[in-house]
Amino acid sequence: MIGITPKKALALGALALTVVLISLVGVQAASCELVITNKENGRSFGVNVGHKITVNLRDPGDGGYNFLTPEYDPAVLKMIGERHMPRAEPPRLGDFGRKVYEFQAVKEGQTTLVVPIKRPWEKQSETYLKVTISVQP
Numbered sequence: 011m012i013g014i015t016p017k018k019a020l021a022l023g024a025l026a027l028t029v030v031l032i033s034l035v036g037v038q039a040a041s042c043e044l045v046i047t048n049k050e051n052g053r054s055f056g057v058n059v060g061h062k063i064t065v066n067l068r069d070p071g072d073g074g075y076n077f078l079t080p081e082y083d084p085a086v087l088k089m090i091g092e093r094h095m096p097r098a099e100p101p102r103l104g105d106f107g108r109k110v111y112e113f114q115a116v117k118e119g120q121t122t123l124v125v126p127i128k129r130p131w132e133k134q135s136e137t138y139l140k141v142t143i144s145v146q147p
Contacts, residue, residue: 042058042060042062043061043062043064044061044064045066046064046065046066046141048068050139051139053142054143055141055142055144056144056146057115057143057145057146058145058146059115059116059118059145059146059147061115062090063087063114064110064111065080065113065123066109066110067108067111067125067139068106068108069094069108069109071107074129074130075128075136075138076127076128076129077109077126077138078128078135079126080123080125080126081125082113082124083119085116086117086118086119086143086145087113087114087121087123087143088114088116089112089113090112091110091111092109092110092112093109094109095108095109111125115143116145117145118145118147119145120142120143121143122141122143123139123140123142124137125137125138125140
């Protein structure tokens with residue numbers, strides 16, 4: 011039989027509490043990212059300064075469209091990355107992959123984030139995604 015002294019029980023309790031706190035900090039860190047997809051078009055979001063915003067969009071290249079530079083207030087958001095994710099394997103008809111933009115909320119304020127697309131032969135661009143981002147301190 012294993013004897014547990016009060017001192018050992020206290021140490022085990024402290025260890026268990028530490029594990030729980032580390033887990034909660036991990037959950038908190040994971041919630042510091044907002045992911046926006048095509049489904050969120052037209053919505054409004056609130057984030058805190060320092061939070062990451064990932065915009066993950068289906069590439070509309072099957073219709074001949076190209077992405078143009080996103081429009082937003084650079085005093086509120088900072089673009090920290092942009093990449094194209096290849097289409098799924100095995101390839102599916104009409105799948106041109108995904109376009110991913112990454113932003114950081116840098117200052118309190120509000121901005122409309124617009125991702126325009128355009129066909130090379132057309133004069134006017136179209137709005138592919140439009141959302142409102144409010145950044146709190």
